[in-house]
Structure formats: C-alpha cells, structure tokens
Amino acid sequence: MVEISEQPEVTLQDFVIPAKIEAFCEKYKxxxxxxxxxxxxxxxxxxxxxxxxxxxxxxxxxxxLQELAVRGFKMKDDECGEPVIYAALR
Structure with a gap:
C-alpha cells in the first residue's frame, strides 16, 4: 500500500503578500x-x-507591479531612461 500525500501546488502568487500592497497604497498616492x-x-x-x-x-x-498598476501606480520612464513609479506621501 503506497500512500500519496497531496501537497498544494506552489505558485508565484504565493510569494506576493497583499498586506504589503495595502500598506504601500495607504502610505502613498x-x-x-x-x-x-x-x-x-x-x-x-x-x-x-x-x-x-x-x-x-x-x-x-x-x-x-500588476496590482499596483490597477491601483494607479504605473511605471513611467524617468529622464535617465529607467522605469520608475512616482508617488507622494498621503
């Protein structure tokens, strides 16, 4: 008798912490x-x-970046040609 234990599949989404996105959005506009x-x-x-x-x-x-873009934080090219997000403290 062989027992197969099912483990949940790990996805990239498992490495995203929604609370960090919320904290960023609460601190910045x-x-x-x-x-x-x-x-x-x-x-x-x-x-x-x-x-x-x-x-x-x-x-x-x-x-x-996808989640931030949905919330209005979109990457723009700065004067040096590097993509950045511009934000101000709330």
Whole structure:
C-alpha cells in the first residue's frame, strides 16, 4: 500500500503578500509625473520594499507591479531612461 500525500501546488502568487500592497497604497498616492515633493521608486527600490526576490517560479515583482498598476501606480520612464513609479506621501 503506497500512500500519496497531496501537497498544494506552489505558485508565484504565493510569494506576493497583499498586506504589503495595502500598506504601500495607504502610505502613498500615485502620481503621473515627477514633482519636487514626490518619491521615485525604481525596480530596485520596489524589489527591496516588497522583498520580491526572483525564484525558480519567476519574478514576484511582476505581480506586485500588476496590482499596483490597477491601483494607479504605473511605471513611467524617468529622464535617465529607467522605469520608475512616482508617488507622494498621503
């Protein structure tokens, strides 16, 4: 008799923490362009904020960026040609 234990399949979504998205959205409001009073989030800064580390299943930052875009935080090319998200403190 062989017993097969079913383990839930791990997906990239398992590496996304919705509470971190909520916290970001509660602290910042999206901006469409740079202003003196705004923060600029690069790929590196977003990866650090969300602790989004590339894993064998893919890059969880892609899922964070999708969810942020739905909430108005869209990546724009800055003057240096690097995509960034512009946001201001609420």
């Amino acid at each position: 999206p901006l469409g362009h740079w202003r003196e009073d705004c923060d600029m989030f690069t790929d590196y800064q977003l990866r650090s904020y969300f602790k989004a580390v590339v894993c064998p299943l893919g890059d969880p930052l892609a899922l964070y």
